[in-house]
Amino acid sequence: MQGDRERCLEAGMDGYLSKPIDRFELYVAVEGTPGKAGEMAPAESELFDRAALLDRLDGDTNLLEQILAVFLADCPARLAAVDAAMTTRHAAGLADAAHALKGAALNLSANRLADVAGALESAGHRGDLDAAPALVASLHREVTLLMELLA
Amino acid sequence: MTAPLRVLVADDDRTTTMILAAALQRWNCEVTVAADGAAAWEFLTTRRPGMAILDWMMPSVDGPTLCRQIREHEDLAGMYVLLLTSRGSRADLVAGLDAGADDYLTKPVDREELRARVHVGMRVATLQTRLQERVGELQAALEQVTRLEGLLPICSYCKNIRSEGDTWQQMEQYIAEHSDAEFSHSICPTCYERVKLDFESGG
Numbered sequence: 001m002q003g004d005r006e007r008c009l010e011a012g013m014d015g016y017l018s019k020p021i022d023r024f025e026l027y028v029a030v031e032g033t034p035g036k037a038g039e040m041a042p043a044e045s046e047l048f049d050r051a052a053l054l055d056r057l058d059g060d061t062n063l064l065e066q067i068l069a070v071f072l073a074d075c076p077a078r079l080a081a082v083d084a085a086m087t088t089r090h091a092a093g094l095a096d097a098a099h100a101l102k103g104a105a106l107n108l109s110a111n112r113l114a115d116v117a118g119a120l121e122s123a124g125h126r127g128d129l130d131a132a133p134a135l136v137a138s139l140h141r142e143v144t145l146l147m148e149l150l151a
Numbered sequence: 152m153t154a155p156l157r158v159l160v161a162d163d164d165r166t167t168t169m170i171l172a173a174a175l176q177r178w179n180c181e182v183t184v185a186a187d188g189a190a191a192w193e194f195l196t197t198r199r200p201g202m203a204i205l206d207w208m209m210p211s212v213d214g215p216t217l218c219r220q221i222r223e224h225e226d227l228a229g230m231y232v233l234l235l236t237s238r239g240s241r242a243d244l245v246a247g248l249d250a251g252a253d254d255y256l257t258k259p260v261d262r263e264e265l266r267a268r269v270h271v272g273m274r275v276a277t278l279q280t281r282l283q284e285r286v287g288e289l290q291a292a293l294e295q296v297t298r299l300e301g302l303l304p305i306c307s308y309c310k311n312i313r314s315e316g317d318t319w320q321q322m323e324q325y326i327a328e329h330s331d332a333e334f335s336h337s338i339c340p341t342c343y344e345r346v347k348l349d350f351e352s353g354g
Contacts, residue, residue, distance in 0.1 A: 056170065056262050063173050070165045099208065100164065103237050106259040107166040 018126070028119045028135075047142075047149055049109035056109075068150050071108055078104070079143055082120070086136050094132060095124025101139070113142040155181040156273055157200035161191035161217070162235060163209050167258065171204060174265055178273070188212025192220065195227060201276035202269075204256070207236040207247070215250035222251035229279045231272040235260075299330050 008016045015029045045051075050064075057063050078101045085093035102117035120135040158180045160171045165186075172182045183200070185191040189211040195203060203221070205214040212220075214234050221227045234247040237258040247255055253275070254268055303325075304313040311319040323334045338346070 056259070057173065058177065058262065060173065063169065067166050067169050070169065074165060096208070099237070103164050103258055104166050106237070107164070107170060109259075 022122045023118075025119060025122050027115050044149060046112050047110060047146055049111060052109040067108070071104055072147060072150060074104065075101075075143055075147065079140065082136060082139060085124075086132060089129055091124050091127040091129055093124075094129075095121050098124055098139075110146055113139070113146055116142050155179050156202060156276055157181045157183070157198065159183050159185060159191060159194055159198075159200045159203045159205075161185040161188065161203065161209060161214075162206035163187055164206070167206070167235070167260075170260065171265070174262070175269065178266070178269065180269075180273075186210075188214075188217055191217060195221065195230070196224070199226060200230070201280060202231045202233070202272050204233045204235055205252075207234055207243070215247055215252075218247070218250040218252050229283070231276045231279070233268065233272060295330055299326075 004016070004018070017025055017029050053067075054061065054064055057067070078097065081097035082094065082101065085091075085097050098117045098121035102114050102121055105111075105114035105117055116135060116138045120132060120139060123129075123131045123135060156179075158175050160168050160175070160182060161184075162168050162171075163186050168184045168186075172184055175182045180202075183194055183198070185194055187210040191203070191205065191209070192212060194200070195217075203217075205217050207214040214236075218232055218234065221230055221232060232252045232254075234250075234252040234255045235258060236243060236247065236255055244255055254272065256265060256268060305311070305322070306313075306319065310322050312322055312325040314320045314325060320328075326332055327334060
């Protein structure tokens with residue numbers, strides 16, 4: 001619950017997790033929010049696991065390029081949906097928009113982006129709009145890194 | 152070679168539909184993609200595919216709702232339905248199966264799992280199609296049987312049969328009209344002897 005987080009942090013805890021444990025929240029709590037400013041550039045395979053995707057496509061490199069192109073084309077609209085939900089402070093909308101981005105990222109084997117989107121989706125489901133802005137900022141950074149890598 | 156199985160893939164995420172469609176086409180399926188629930192329903196009711204892979208969360212009509220509509224629809228009730236979900240929870244899976252899904256797939260879809268589950272679906276869909284064909288054949292045969300069934304008034308002398316509207320028909324004409332039987336004309340040995348005698352006696 002919202003009040004619990006503040007009380008825990010005030011009492012000197014470093015982090016806060018609500019039960020049942022959500023793997024995306026756990027990831028953020030332990031590893032810190034991925035894509036924090038000033039962090040070292042992540043390895044390419046962390047951003048996008050090309051080998052895993054190609055394996056899932058039965059080695060079809062042509063199809064792989066088509067899927068990357070579609071992902072890149074759809075990404076701005078998906079981010080805009082996240083931003084719109086954030087602006088209107090619509091928690092369920094935020095969860096849905098983050099969910100859509102997570103699904104596409106998982107398909108691509110863009111694992112860091114999927115983790116951040118998953119954490120944001122969980123925050124949306126919990127109605128935790130205080131945790132959301134930092135995750136939305138991370139999401140933007142992850143998408144930028146990925147788009148630079150794939151462009 | 153059997154005819155390719157028609158499959159509908161419905162998901163608003165284009166990367167998902169591309170991955171699924173490519174795999175299904177490799178397995179000789181005829182794939183159609185729908186980007187939302189309403190378009191999916193339109194295709195399901197007009198083209199009646201043998202299998203449908205439906206995303207759980209879709210604009211306009213979601214996967215579980217589509218499942219229920221399929222099961223309530225007389226002509227679609229036998230369709231093989233796979234629900235696509237990225238929600239791993241037990242309660243969701245149970246809700247999906249209760250809504251009428253035959254099976255489910257978790258996103259991102261694992262290639263081997265997809266192959267295995269889709270082939271189960273293809274087997275069931277093919278059996279379902281054959282079963283429907285057989286039922287159709289049996290129904291047609293049954294209709295023929297009932298048409299020739301019952302009490303037929305026949306003349307004891309010329310063997311004509313009284314037909315509808317109180318007219319009398321030759322037996323061969325009557326049977327030809329009321330069944331798939333056809334006649335090829337010949338002569339039996341007894342009649343042959345009689346005809347021969349008639350000839351010889353100059354008749």
